[in-house]
Amino acid sequence: MREITFSEALGEAMFEEMSRDPTIFTYGEDIAKQGGIFGAYKSLLGKFPDRVIDTPISEEVIFGSALGAALAGMRPVAEFHFADFLFTGMTAIANQIMKFRYMTGGQAKLHLVLRGPDGISKSAAAQHSESIETIFMHIPGIKVIVPSTPYDMKGLFKTALRSDDPVICFEHKMLYGLKGPVPEEEYYIPFGQADIKKEGKDVTVVATSRMVHESLKAAKNLSKEGIDVEVIDLRTLVPWDREKVLESVKKTHRLVVAHETWKRGGWSAEVASVVQEEVFDYLDAPILRVGAYNVHIPFSPPLQDFVVPDSKSVEDAVRKVVGGAV
Amino acid sequence: MEYSKEFLQSLYVTMVRIRTFEKKAEELFLQGKLPGFIHLYIGEEAIAAGAMVNLRRDDYITSTHRGHGHMIAKGADIKKMMAELYGKETGYCKGKGGSMHIADLSIGVLGANGEVAGGLPIAAGAGMAIKLQKKDNVVVSFFGDGASNRGAFHEALNWCSIYKLPVIFLNENNQFASTERVQETTSVANIADRAIGYNIPGVSIDGNDVIAVYETVKAAVERARSGGGPTLIEAKTYRIKGHFVGDPTLYRQEQEVEEHWANEPIGRFEKRLKELGMLGEEEKKNIWELAKKEVEEAVKFAEESPYPAPEEALTDLFVDDTGYDY
Numbered sequence: 116m117r118e119i120t121f122s123e124a125l126g127e128a129m130f131e132e133m134s135r136d137p138t139i140f141t142y143g144e145d146i147a148k149q150g151g152i153f154g155a156y157k158s159l160l161g162k163f164p165d166r167v168i169d170t171p172i173s174e175e176v177i178f179g180s181a182l183g184a185a186l187a188g189m190r191p192v193a194e195f196h197f198a199d200f201l202f203t204g205m206t207a208i209a210n211q212i213m214k215f216r217y218m219t220g221g222q223a224k225l226h227l228v229l230r231g232p233d234g235i236s237k238s239a240a241a242q243h244s245e246s247i248e249t250i251f252m253h254i255p256g257i258k259v260i261v262p263s264t265p266y267d268m269k270g271l272f273k274t275a276l277r278s279d280d281p282v283i284c285f286e287h288k289m290l291y292g293l294k295g296p297v298p299e300e301e302y303y304i305p306f307g308q309a310d311i312k313k314e315g316k317d318v319t320v321v322a323t324s325r326m327v328h329e330s331l332k333a334a335k336n337l338s339k340e341g342i343d344v345e346v347i348d349l350r351t352l353v354p355w356d357r358e359k360v361l362e363s364v365k366k367t368h369r370l371v372v373a374h375e376t377w378k379r380g381g382w383s384a385e386v387a388s389v390v391q392e393e394v395f396d397y398l399d400a401p402i403l404r405v406g407a408y409n410v411h412i413p414f415s416p417p418l419q420d421f422v423v424p425d426s427k428s429v430e431d432a433v434r435k436v437v438g439g440a441v
Numbered sequence: 442m443e444y445s446k447e448f449l450q451s452l453y454v455t456m457v458r459i460r461t462f463e464k465k466a467e468e469l470f471l472q473g474k475l476p477g478f479i480h481l482y483i484g485e486e487a488i489a490a491g492a493m494v495n496l497r498r499d500d501y502i503t504s505t506h507r508g509h510g511h512m513i514a515k516g517a518d519i520k521k522m523m524a525e526l527y528g529k530e531t532g533y534c535k536g537k538g539g540s541m542h543i544a545d546l547s548i549g550v551l552g553a554n555g556e557v558a559g560g561l562p563i564a565a566g567a568g569m570a571i572k573l574q575k576k577d578n579v580v581v582s583f584f585g586d587g588a589s590n591r592g593a594f595h596e597a598l599n600w601c602s603i604y605k606l607p608v609i610f611l612n613e614n615n616q617f618a619s620t621e622r623v624q625e626t627t628s629v630a631n632i633a634d635r636a637i638g639y640n641i642p643g644v645s646i647d648g649n650d651v652i653a654v655y656e657t658v659k660a661a662v663e664r665a666r667s668g669g670g671p672t673l674i675e676a677k678t679y680r681i682k683g684h685f686v687g688d689p690t691l692y693r694q695e696q697e698v699e700e701h702w703a704n705e706p707i708g709r710f711e712k713r714l715k716e717l718g719m720l721g722e723e724e725k726k727n728i729w730e731l732a733k734k735e736v737e738e739a740v741k742f743a744e745e746s747p748y749p750a751p752e753e754a755l756t757d758l759f760v761d762d763t764g765y766d767y
Contacts, residue, residue: 140573165573171603173596179562180569180600183580186551187501187570207593210556211563218542219552220534221757255758255765279760354767 126158143194174204198233213256244412270304309356315345378406482510484681487706491654503560508553558588568606587618605670648676
């Protein structure tokens with residue numbers, strides 16, 4: 116199968132759906148002439164000049180106008196530039212977009228997508244490195260997608276562009292250049308279907324985004340120690356695939372949940388809690404969580420590496436839950 | 442300018458219908474029949490009535506927490522409004538929104554809004570949609586004096602100016618942001634002066650003069666429809682009632698209210714119509730009686746309507762009604 120990058124996969128999804136649906140348009144900072152600050156829209160350059168729009172740095176209107184445009188019959192795709200800057204327009208999302216359908220008694224279909232980069236990169240420091248997907252899982256009213264591969268990016272994003280509910284897509288900065296197999300023929304990935312990225316029988320590791328790759332790396336290393344890790348990529352957090360996680364835990368009896376965001380109150384706590392509520396009797400060890408320390412992302416490379424989890428953090432957690440039992 | 446009796450009476454009727462609805466809502470609230478809280482439009486009726494007569498059914502408005510008058514003038518169903526105020530199943534939002542979240546997409550009302558300035562970014566988005574669809578609709582975004590101090594106001598004016606969007610920003614300067622006087626919270630004497638900063642026309646008018654509102658909004662609507670871009674209109678009025686029903690109004694003396702009451706828009710317009718020989722005593726009586734009858738019927742409808750079943754609280758988050766339990 117041919118291989119394309121994560122950002123090319125996003126570009127293809129946009130190109131195919133924009134060609135099909137004239138109501139889709141996209142806007143944000145640095146996208147029309149620059150192709151996005153991390154090149155996410157490079158493959159859209161010069162295409163759809165009327166429907167790929169550069170905007171002022173006005174986040175409350177970037178997000179709030181997505182609601183207005185959707186109500187007036189369009190399918191806006193608003194870019195948030197950096198996940199950290201979602202906060203600058205957060206009220207338009209949390210008070211308007213996420214509540215509108217509910218508080219008006221279901222009067223509107225809110226076909227709108229918010230998308231952009233999150234996560235660490237090379238020393239971007241505290242205000243350009245955040246992963247805040249948990250917040251959007253906590254507040255009701257938006258679907259949350261967190262793709263980890265080019266294949267998932269394209270398939271999930273094409274589904275987002277046909278969704279009649281608001282969707283927010285977090286694209287990890289360090290994944291945009293990642294290459295992976297993507298079929299030529301059209302496909303869609305439904306929300307709420309986790310993907311088993313690697314089968315295993317000893318421990319289940321649930322992850323998303325960059326931590327899927329760190330977990331796969333950990334699994335490879337751990338296999339040398341005779342530990343057979345199953346890596347499940349949730350792919351979407353709202354909704355999230357409980358069934359697949361529960362089935363896996365019933366098989367492996369051990370669970371580690373890994374994300375880049377802060378450990379305190381991170382979505383791993385939700386997953387761990389649901390698992391112990393539903394399949395407590397199957398568990399042979401406490402569920403462990405892997406996440407960043409509860410500080411901000413520091414600038415200096417050794418500091419950043421220390422704060423944010425990687426494959427080693429996953430390995431350590433897996434060894435702990437196995438406890439020499441394998 | 443010369444206007445027909447029919448036209449002028451239609452403005453009068455709209456104002457009377459709003460006043461009658463609001464008086465009844467106040468009475469019902471004080472009787473303990475309405476949950477939550479309500480914000481009354483009494484004394485500001487000329488703005489909604491004068492503005493809305495310029496709009497087509499498929500033109501859009503964004504409203505505010507003080508939105509009953511906008512809804513009525515845009516052609517909303519008073520029965521469904523009253524039922525929503527009661528929290529009944531037959532209300533506009535099936536009891537999920539209440540007074541501050543009434544919307545009717547079928548007549549272009551993109552929602553009242555519980556957030557000050559919350560509607561302006563939404564209006565900008567509807568404006569973008571209209572432009573992309575190459576339609577000639579317009580959006581009127583109502584907002585108060587307090588909203589003009591929020592970032593969303595400044596972002597939205599700049600945004601609509603640079604893209605020349607068909608949005609009329611209609612400021613209802615009723616002199617108070619909640620309990621605070623506009624002079625104490627706002628850097629300019631006339632909110633319309635803020636238009637200069639965004640390179641769009643700005644005009645301050647007497648918001649208690651329904652003809653002045655009509656003529657000013659008419660010019661702005663014509664400008665917007667023909668691609669001329671946005672206008673900021675400041676309609677100066679006075680909030681006769683407290684911020685909400687039950688407001689102890691510690692920030693002003695009753696005498697001040699009495700002085701302003703002499704200038705309230707319905708009495709003023711009535712005098713003018715009589716001078717023109719366009720409103721006889723009998724006609725006036727009929728108009729008020731019809732409005733009263735209409736509101737009484739709405740109250741009856743609301744009181745006879747059932748409350749929503751408690752489980753209905755779980756619907757309307759997403760289009761397929763999922764999401765409440767995962």
